[in-house]
Amino acid sequence: MRVRLPLIILLAVVTAFFAWQASQLKPDASFEKMLPVLHPYIQNFLKRQDELKGLGNSVRIIVQTTEDDIFTAEYQDLLKRITDEVFYVKGVDRSALQSLWTPNTRWMEVTEEGFVGGSVIPDDYDGTERTLEKLRQNVLKSGQIGRLVANDFKSTIIVAPLLEIDPETGERLDYRRFSQDLEKMVRDKYQSDTITIRITGFAKLIGDLIEGATLVGLFFLVAFAITAIMLFIYSRCGWLTSAALLCSTVAVVWQMGLLKVMGMGLDPYSMLVPFLVFAVGVSHSVQIINRFGHFIYHKVSRVEAARLTFIRLSKPGFIALVSDGVGFYTLRVIEIPVIQELAVVAATGIAVLVLTNLILLPLVLSFTGVSDRCISYRSTKAHTRFRHWELLARTTRRGPALTIIGVCAVLFAGGLYYGQFQKIGDLDPGAPELRPDSRYNRDNAFLTENYSTSTDVFVVMASTGVQQCSSYEFISAVNYFQGVMNTVPGVQSAMSVVDVSKLSIQGMNEGSPKWHEISRNRFILNNSLSNAPNSLRNTDCSMVPVILFLDDHKADTLSGVVAAVEDFAEQYNTDAHRFEMAAGNAGVEAATNIVIRDAQTKMLLWVYGVVIALCLLNFRSLKITACIIVPLVLTSVLGQALMAALGIGVKVATLPVIALGVGIGVDYGIYIYSALLTQMRNENSLEKAYFYALKYSGTAVAFTGLTLAVGVGTWMFSPIKFQADMGLMLTFMFFWNMLGALLFLPALVWLFNHRQLEAQSTTR
Structure with missing residues (x-):
């Protein structure tokens, strides 16, 4: 342990360097980063x-x-x-x-x-x-x-x-x-x-x-204060509280500094990730200070307590953090640059926690130790019967276990049913990232109410050969396409060079309404298009945009327009002319919705696949892995049902929450099952083993779940609606993952091991 001081000095220097780098970090946003650049519509x-x-x-x-x-x-x-x-x-x-x-x-x-x-x-x-x-x-x-x-x-x-x-x-x-x-x-x-x-x-x-995201700093401070107060109430020790908060904050500083070193910035959709890194850090810190305090209470020296804490928790902690990090990194499968960058930001923060919380925190604790007040508090707790944990440990009995499994099965079925009503994309008019009464949305509503053209523009590109955009065959096809699209629900109106041609021909015939039509005569068509603005055709006359003004950009509206254009293109596209999507803000959003819809299942499979593989690698048991993963699956299913019930669509701002919820939730199960496994190897009965596991790790899991849920819950008061939505979803996931680990997991342990347990009981 002679390297303790030099190692802490080294880490302090690294922290100072990253703090300097983080101070130069700037917000980074780009229109192109929001585009699913590999989707055919966006490539067009x-x-x-x-x-x-x-x-x-x-x-x-x-x-x-x-x-x-x-x-x-x-x-x-x-x-x-x-x-x-x-x-x-x-x-x-x-x-x-x-x-x-x-x-x-x-x-x-x-x-x-x-x-x-x-x-x-x-x-x-x-x-x-x-x-x-x-x-x-x-x-x-x-x-x-x-x-x-x-x-x-x-x-x-x-x-x-x-x-x-x-x-x-x-x-x-x-x-x-x-x-x-x-x-x-x-x-x-x-x-x-x-x-x-x-x-x-x-x-x-x-x-x-x-x-508005600058308020994220205020919410971070509020959550920091709430976490500090609850940590002190939990540990009754200023040293343990300060050490846990310090190391989790250092992780955020390192993360921000690394982003600057990598030439990246924080856009509005990833500005919330540093707090999530802080939350994950607190989750692991609580386990470490809890175990460290336990060793100190049993008269172990500070240095030895830190060493034993590292030995006992480094493996489950490392597996949990790797699961978190790789799970977040799987967001890279979604081919939208802003989400792919978010994946890198989140994974970088989790990687940093391996050093700051699994190594730096025990080192800091080896110097600070704990206060006498903490030891006295632990002595009081040790002589308390932990009535609440004794009741909770009964979930490993046959009756309670079957009841819990039955209730969870009903919830799972209900979640699957209501989850099918979940929508991809926006479900509200205006900018759903902001509150309906925000200045931007009020301005947008004014434009919609006082102008005939919508702010939601969907552009279809009608292409033909060079200098062929004035041919009758092409103009006739565009004219027919406009007529079809005008009948599609959600389309206010359609506009293209055809409208200019009709008005010109009508004008050349004394303004008679009966001439408001396209002409078969090539010379008349050429003349009618001579005054068309450049925005309605390209320079070599090989493409004209057909501009569709939509009622809104809701998910159902966009899917209906896309389906109508695809059906028309499938029937009428030829070598002479083609109708291709899509430009305009609504066209980009339609492509984004399609990418998210296709990637959602793929992302979940990757997240769960990685977490399952790491759990199998750590525990080498399908049963144990199932006990950890099944509660997470239930949380994901209920989360989707909750989004459907609250009218929260799956989009760029909300999709990452699903992966983040899975990644953070796996920590609880890994820590509890590791403690349970240790007790069962000491030949304790399942109920007694779970009782001790709750004393050693369950308290920390319950505290973490409640603290993080309360801290993130403050986001629901944010003026930025997508931050409020994320706060609501993460609060639900933190709390429900905690319940799953404390109630559902032990019931599953009984289910998968009841025959073996009954046989052992009979033998005894």
């Missing part, structure tokens, strides 16, 4: 990303007046200034920026002299009544009412497509800074008693999430 989108400007990552800035309407000199002057301001916000694709004051917003009409048109803002605009009236007429002719201009003429939209990579620096778009720039340069600067600024879009959502 990425291949044509440059041809779909404005249909990918963009924000919409709504400038609303509460007085008069938008056709006043004051409002137009303000809109022009805001448009110019947005033009210079870092990250905006300036070439695709659109508002009433950009030259790409145009009007067109048919006169006796033919087609005439121009920019919506008159060339001679000077703010007088004459030019304002001219502006009003241009807006009415532009086709932008319900798109850029509200139906009640009380607001207009500035559409700002974004550049994911800065072409000058090559750096990723900083979503937090971009959101702050919008707030500072637009909302704070121009919002007043008569003007309201509203902002929607993925970048603003992520920015708000990052801002």
